[in-house]
Amino acid sequence: MQLILIAAKAKNNVIGKDNQLIWKLSADLKRFKNLTSGHYILMGRKTYESLGKPLPNRTHIIVSRNPDFSVPEGHYAFSSVEEAFIFCNKVGVEKLYIIGGGQIYGETLNLCDRLEITDVEASPDGDTFFPEIDSKIWLETGREDHPADERNEYPFSFVTYEKITKP
Template identity: 50%
Template sequence: MKISIIVAKATNNVIGKDNQLIWHIPADLKYFKKVTSNHTVIMGRKTHESIGKCLPNRVNIVISRNPDFQTFDGGILTNSITEAIEMAREKGEQEVFIIGGGKIYEEAMKIADKLYITEIHDQFVGDTFFPDILPSQWAEISRFEYPKSLTSPYAYSFVNYIRNK
């Protein structure tokens, strides 16, 4: 099973502030939906709470150390990324997606096979960051650039990486 990370991050690696995304780029939301639909998504409790519901057409696994935490309808609770990945494997997943937040991404970077990165070509003030993507560990395999537009106040790129062997 392939372990993939999907994230939108600024050039200074900011991914959020006060448990929210800082930008709104409709094309990125469509891309996220297209890539993750019909797959298992794994997220931390704060990400789950910020979304406010389980994502439709996906198995939603939520990681929390609090055994009393209640997921939104349809969510599956576990206490570790290892256990979450094993659950996805048992369901026969071909590719599982780690969707945040910051601490979960840090852990997942050690074991991920592929990165789906939306690079927002701007810098932001935030309190949650994505780890550095080191060229010694990751090889860029595709990049699609998009300029500022009426629907996006920021230029951005969809970039995919695979782990170096």
């Protein structure tokens, strides 16, 4: 199973505040939808709650240490990231997208095979951060730069990283 992490982060590594996203970037939402549609997506309980309801056309895998946490039919909750990976392997998932938030990125970053990062040219206040991307482990293999416009409030770049060495 391939593990692909997808995140949008600011120059100061901020990714969220008050359990919400902190920018309006329509191109980023579109790319997220294009990459993840039809796939399994793994997230922490807080990110799941920030969505409000499951995203269409994706199977949600949510991790929570609360044994009473439940999810709608067709989606799955696990009490550890390891259990979630075991389940996904068992049901034959080929690509698992790891979609956040901060805790889950911190726990899984260096287990991933590829990172699909949106670098946002801003340094907003926030309470949730993306971990450092270690250049000894990750090689930038693709980059697309975009200016701000009426639908995207900051300039941003879509950056792909592939793992070059095991941590």
